[in-house]
Amino acid sequence: MNINSIKRRTLLGAGLAGASMLAMPAVLRAQDRSLKVGVYGGYFKDSFDKNIFPEFTKATGIAIESVAEPTGEAWLVQLEQAARAGQAPADVSMMSQVAMLKGQATELWAPLDMAKIKNASHLLDRFINKYPDGRVAGIGAVSWYITLVTNTDVFKEAPTSWTAFWDPANADKLGLLALVSNSFLLEVTAKTFMGGTNALDTEEGILKAFEKLAEVKPNVRLWYRDEAQFEQALKSGEIPMGQYYHDVTGLAAADGHPVRSTFPKEGGIQDSGCWALSRASQKAEEAHIFIDYMSQPSIQATLSRKVGTSPTVKRESTDLTDKEFAAVSSDIEPIIPRYDLYQTKSDWLNQKWTELIVG
Amino acid sequence: MRREPPQTVGDYTPLLFPAAMLTIFFVVPFGTMIAVSFFQRQQGGFYTPAFVFDNYARFLTAFFGGVLGFSLMMAIAVAICCVVLALPFTYMLTRMARSVQVVWLVALLSVLSLSEVIIGFAWSTLFSRTAGITNILVALGLMGEAKALTPSFAAVLTGMVYQAFPYTVLVLFPALVRLDPTLTEAARTLGASPLKAFFTVVVPALRNTIVATLIMVFIFALGSYLLPQLLGRPQHWTLSVLITDQAIYQSNMPFAAAMAVFLVLVTLGLVALTVIAGRKGEAA
Numbered sequence: 178m179n180i181n182s183i184k185r186r187t188l189l190g191a192g193l194a195g196a197s198m199l200a201m202p203a204v205l206r207a208q209d210r211s212l213k214v215g216v217y218g219g220y221f222k223d224s225f226d227k228n229i230f231p232e233f234t235k236a237t238g239i240a241i242e243s244v245a246e247p248t249g250e251a252w253l254v255q256l257e258q259a260a261r262a263g264q265a266p267a268d269v270s271m272m273s274q275v276a277m278l279k280g281q282a283t284e285l286w287a288p289l290d291m292a293k294i295k296n297a298s299h300l301l302d303r304f305i306n307k308y309p310d311g312r313v314a315g316i317g318a319v320s321w322y323i324t325l326v327t328n329t330d331v332f333k334e335a336p337t338s339w340t341a342f343w344d345p346a347n348a349d350k351l352g353l354l355a356l357v358s359n360s361f362l363l364e365v366t367a368k369t370f371m372g373g374t375n376a377l378d379t380e381e382g383i384l385k386a387f388e389k390l391a392e393v394k395p396n397v398r399l400w401y402r403d404e405a406q407f408e409q410a411l412k413s414g415e416i417p418m419g420q421y422y423h424d425v426t427g428l429a430a431a432d433g434h435p436v437r438s439t440f441p442k443e444g445g446i447q448d449s450g451c452w453a454l455s456r457a458s459q460k461a462e463e464a465h466i467f468i469d470y471m472s473q474p475s476i477q478a479t480l481s482r483k484v485g486t487s488p489t490v491k492r493e494s495t496d497l498t499d500k501e502f503a504a505v506s507s508d509i510e511p512i513i514p515r516y517d518l519y520q521t522k523s524d525w526l527n528q529k530w531t532e533l534i535v536g
Numbered sequence: 537m538r539r540e541p542p543q544t545v546g547d548y549t550p551l552l553f554p555a556a557m558l559t560i561f562f563v564v565p566f567g568t569m570i571a572v573s574f575f576q577r578q579q580g581g582f583y584t585p586a587f588v589f590d591n592y593a594r595f596l597t598a599f600f601g602g603v604l605g606f607s608l609m610m611a612i613a614v615a616i617c618c619v620v621l622a623l624p625f626t627y628m629l630t631r632m633a634r635s636v637q638v639v640w641l642v643a644l645l646s647v648l649s650l651s652e653v654i655i656g657f658a659w660s661t662l663f664s665r666t667a668g669i670t671n672i673l674v675a676l677g678l679m680g681e682a683k684a685l686t687p688s689f690a691a692v693l694t695g696m697v698y699q700a701f702p703y704t705v706l707v708l709f710p711a712l713v714r715l716d717p718t719l720t721e722a723a724r725t726l727g728a729s730p731l732k733a734f735f736t737v738v739v740p741a742l743r744n745t746i747v748a749t750l751i752m753v754f755i756f757a758l759g760s761y762l763l764p765q766l767l768g769r770p771q772h773w774t775l776s777v778l779i780t781d782q783a784i785y786q787s788n789m790p791f792a793a794a795m796a797v798f799l800v801l802v803t804l805g806l807v808a809l810t811v812i813a814g815r816k817g818e819a820a
Contacts, residue, residue: 250787257582279787283582355770356785399687400770406657413666415684524579527786531778532599535770 211240212463215252215267217450218245221484228483233470239463250276257285260457268458269467271318271450274516275358277306280453281314282520287454288312293465296472299490303513306451315451316468317489319480322423322445322506323354323361329435331417339369339441341418347396352407352419355400357530358523360420361446361514366390368443368512377515383522387529400534411436420446424485427504440507447511449489481505566800573793583790591794600775600795604802607758607774614696614757615750621697622704623746627738629705630712641709644702652699656766659695660686663767691767696760700753707752711745712738747814751807758803775799 214230216222222245230241244267246252253276259266272280280286291297291313297305304317325336331350342351342365354360366386367376376382398416401407408425410416412434423445426438452471454464470476477488478495487506488495495502518526542548576586594600629640650658662668663686673679685691719741723733739746761776775795783792 251784254582254787282578355765356781358785398684402765406660406766410664413664415664415666521579523786524577524788527781527788528594531781535603535773535778536599 210238210463211242212269212460212467213242213244213265213267214467215244215246215270217271218247221271224484228479229471229476233467237466237470239466241467244270246270250279252276253279253285256280256455257283260285260455263457265455265457265459267455268460269452269454269464272315272453273450274306274448274514275519277315277451277453278516278520281308285453285456286314287456287458287461288314289316289454289468290465294469294472296469296474296490299474299477299494300472301489301491304449304451304489306453315453316472318450318452318471319484319486320447320449320489321486322440322447322511323420324423324426324438324445325441326411326419326421326426326436326438328411328414328417329437331414335437335439336418337439337442339365339443341441342393342396344396347418349396349398350416350418351393351397352399352401352410352416352421353393353397354420355402355534357526358519361448361512362390362393362420363387363518363526364512364514365420365443365446374512374515377518380522380525383518383526384529387533391533394534397534424487424505428485440509442509444509444511445507447487447513569793570797572789573797575790575793577788577790582787591790592798594791595795595798600778603773603775603778604799606772607776607799608802608806610692610696610764610772610774611754611757613693614700615753617693617697618700618704618753619708619746619750622701622708622749623739623742624734626705626708626712627734630709630715641706644705647698647702652760652762655695655699656763659691659698659763660766663691663694686767687769687772689768689772692764692772695763695767696757699760699763700756703756704749704753707749708742708745711742715741744814747810751810755803755807758799 214225216225222243226243230243234240246267252270253272255266256270257280277286288308294316297316300317304320305313306315306317308314325339325341327336341347342353353362357363363377363383363386364374366389367374367382370389371382371386377386399407399410399419404422404425407416407419407421408429411419411421411426412429414435421438423438423440426436429436430438452468454461454468458464472490474488474490474494475496477490478497478501480486481488481495481497481504482501485505488497492502492506572583573591574587574589575583575591576588577583577591629637632640663684665682665684668682668685670679670682670685674682715738719737720733723737724730728736758774759776761774761780764772764774764777776799779792779795779799782788782795
């Protein structure tokens with residue numbers, strides 16, 4: 178009996194191993210050149226797979242294997258641990274600004290050779306991510322705005338300023354992002370009431386901003402982590418005001434939902450993703466060609482039209498019409514998040530923030 | 537069937553598989569978590585192996601104490617609500633015809649197939665101002681105008697009781713089916729009303745089952761982290777929500793691990809206390 182059961186188990190094991198070998202993804206066709214690119218899974222990856230990557234392969238002969246990466250910092254952790262083992266789950270990845278800084282701390286990003294990325298000359302300066310010693314760690318891939326959004330049935334007039342969040346008339350009407358590092362409300366507070374995000378240079382200034390931000394609490398109905406939750410409530414008018422992504426709100430409005438996105442006079446919050454190359458990658462040559470290709474004004478314009486992102490290159494260099502540009506961006510000077518704070522003071526900020534909203 | 541203690545080493549082999557599974561999927565991950573909870577957090581980076589108590593020290597504040605207290609209180613409230621609702625319900629269910637029981641049990645099992653996300657979104661719609669149940673009350677003339685019932689503590693409690701209720705019934709069902717009907721018949725013959733018979737005979741006879749069910753629902757509810765976010769205000773967030781924040785959004789694994797270890801220890805402590813109290817009660 179014992180012998181039998183062992184045999185059966187061994188057999189089962191062999192069967193499993195066989196099955197998993199069969200189930201392994203078909204290895205990329207024998208292309209001379211290929212590149213693994215990590216992009217945020219879901220809408221982003223689908224859009225890139227459909228609109229961008231096939232054209233790139235056609236133009237350069239380099240096959241792209243796109244990898245769905247999770248948002249948040251989970252992907253950074255995976256890249257970091259793989260790099261320690263000399264592996265690169267993706268050669269080039271789209272990374273958030275905070276993740277870029279954290280990766281810099283461990284020299285995760287291979288420095289980019291700007292001589293091979295001619296199109297970088299079109300980029301806005303803030304989209305070139307540098308190591309403290311000046312080496313280039315990443316190049317702006319796409320950017321997007323978080324703006325002041327309202328339900329048009331409830332708010333007939335569009336609000337013009339972030340101060341609407343503080344208006345006592347809006348009690349229990351707001352939906353705001355739940356984390357200090359993705360809502361960027363400290364920056365909004367500093368820009369709106371304290372003359373600019375430089376006010377956050379000192380801990381004193383940050384505490385002042387927290388104090389001012391605490392006044393918003395009675396107006397907040399929902400602190401959301403899950404975007405779908407707020408989007409649905411905004412469309413139905415259940416939660417008629419809040420902060421949300423400009424591109425998605427535009428798509429919802431185009432579908433006929435009673436929503437609008439407004440760039441407040443203090444500016445929308447501009448967040449962005451960078452292309453970064455893992456130090457463990459063997460495909461530096463292809464990676465540079467890819468990043469150069471993606472930095473072309475025409476590709477950035479295509480991204481704006483098809484994916485709804487804001488260009489990382491200067492507006493004049495693109496052929497976007499006024500209407501197309503307004504759909505994804507604004508000429509009002511944006512609020513740029515203080516990414517440095519989320520690296521150097523992240524735990525302290527997180528603690529204060531949690532105490533602010535939970536307490 | 538003859539039962540005898542295992543004679544040879546070979547007789548223990550059937551245990552190998554569950555033991556290996558338990559080791560691989562529980563002991564090793566839990567051990568890793570305990571180890572990580574003592575690691576040094578690198579702000580703006582990851583963590584380095586070390587043996588420090590910083591992560592526990594950060595947790596031992598009035599703020600986190602409050603959150604922990606709330607989480608435990610919430611789980612206890614859910615457990616009590618579930619058992620209070622499920623015990624009479626299951627008792628009546630066991631008295632019904634077989635075919636009726638099957639229909640009820642299938643319906644309850646189908647609730648189990650719903651994910652926490654679906655339950656959360658469904659209840660937040662039911663409790664909303666624009667599409668919720670208060671609109672029906674307005675239509676019936678019972679209320680002046682529709683209002684939102686979420687976010688609130690009651691909304692979180694409702695969602696969590698709804699989620700845990702089928703488990704409660706399924707755990708209570710076998711014990712109630714096996715309950716000797718002559719016990720209640722005797723009570724009735726001696727003049728007790730059905731209600732009195734239920735409370736003086738059925739409930740005491742099931743004491744151990746009820747305690748076990750309370751503990752199971754309590755532990756089940758303690759792990760909930762989505763419903764408090766979907767249906768509650770930040771002050772209704774459980775410790776599990778903050779653990780998720782630290783682990784996923786702050787990549788602060790050591791602190792998340794320390795909080796999780798603390799939560800497990802407190803839970804085990806409470807369960808142990810309940811069991812000891814139960815034994816003492818039995819001895820008395």
